Amino acid sequence: MTYLWLALAFIAAAVVAGVIFARQGARPGEARKHWKAVGLAFAALAVLTAVFDSVMIGMELFHYDASHILGLKIALAPIEDFAYPLAGAVALPGLWMWLTRKPNGSSSRSRPNLKGLVPQALLASRPVSWVNTAYPFAAAMLLTTRDIDWVLILCTFYFLIPYNLAMYGINDVFDYESDLKNPRKGGIEGALLQPRLHRPMLWLAAITNIPFLLVLAFAGGPAAWISLAVSAFAVVAYSVAGLRFKERPVLDSLTSSTHFVSPAVVGLALAGANVTSGLLILLASFFLWGMAAHAFGAVQDIEPDRQAGIGSIATVIGARRTVRLAVGLWLVAGLAMLAAPWPGPLAAIIAVPYIVNCAPYWNVADTTAARTNVAWRLFIWLNYGSGFLVTLIFILQWSLTS
């Protein structure tokens, strides 16, 4: 039965994609021909599948765990094997029609100019920070399972690129809307992403993320479903119109920190880690670190944000108190690590450079807040040093426990 459920899930995804592509891509009157051709192609594929699947199974190229399949067969081919050609025939011609559709003079639907979408999306996804989401995931999972398997590789790739593509792609699309409403913030010129790329960017985020999320949900249990859902929700809710958590003081820092901590939680959930006090201290400490990082980052934007009427933790409590809050959070994060089991306490030292970097702005005023940009740029590089130290501690932990 398992194979049937797996097949139904992938067919469902293919049907949804196929119908959407066909609706978007078909010229008037073209849809009937399209589905007729899809039917013909699938009929031919089904005959080929019945013949060649039987041959391939007969030659023992592969076989199935009998407890997972329905047992209904056409020749030697289990009925579920027809799901592959079905999904392919439903979805791919639609994609093809959508990609090759001709601009229709009278209709408003014309071929969008997608030039520059992928380079712009990659640039927008901040490649310098990709590792910040992939590392917490990979470290959490690898240290738990001590084994490199396909879930680890697939999910590390997911948190390295598609996840960041969605996070920053959605952000740049909806920041444009908020910038337009606030011409003082730069209006059209100040925005990063051209409007013609907005819809394609959201599509790109969806098609690069949803398949990974589905596969990973399959690979894990309820704990993985919940953590993946929280992670995906935080990515969307941070910037999407209507939610805009990034403009809600305190919630902005909480959501931003979730962006970096949730991949680690997903890793632990997929690995089936035992919840220990040491693990909770580590995650809490990481979360405080993330909140401090976001809050401190918001300080430099106080002036432009206020002029644009955008709220953030820093615009509400002011530059000075935000800097002090960030220093305090980093301090608590470091002290908390002292309570973790060995070699956790070593990680307390990592808090020191952040506090030293930030402390000179202890008395910063709202009017001089922009100067914290110097510390912010250093902060981005400090993260690499911290990652190095964290890795050394993880290696020590590995050698102590194996």
Next chain:
Amino acid sequence: MGVLYLASLLLGISCMLLLDHRFRLFFWRDAKAAAIVTAVGVLFLLGWDLAGIGLGIFLRGEGTIATGLLLAPELPLEEPVFLLFLVLCTMVLYTGARRMLDLVPAKRSEKERETV
């Protein structure tokens, strides 16, 4: 270690590309769009494979006509090649069917013209 399966797949792919070339169906009509469709199709089906392998449903056989080389546990070298073949076959069939469906009404209207 056998190469019969891999060789058959490559032969099948070549045949699909020959049909494509002869009738200007897929890559020879819009190479960029065809490349995107092919990549999306292969990755989608490969993800499906990996999910099936992860759930313990798909098991590799010990057939003597396969190379026996593995890309990952239970995922033989031939699998992505097979998926590539499946995608090409699907698209050649679809674009071919579209071509034939386009010819039908043209013939009909010609006939009508003759009778009127």
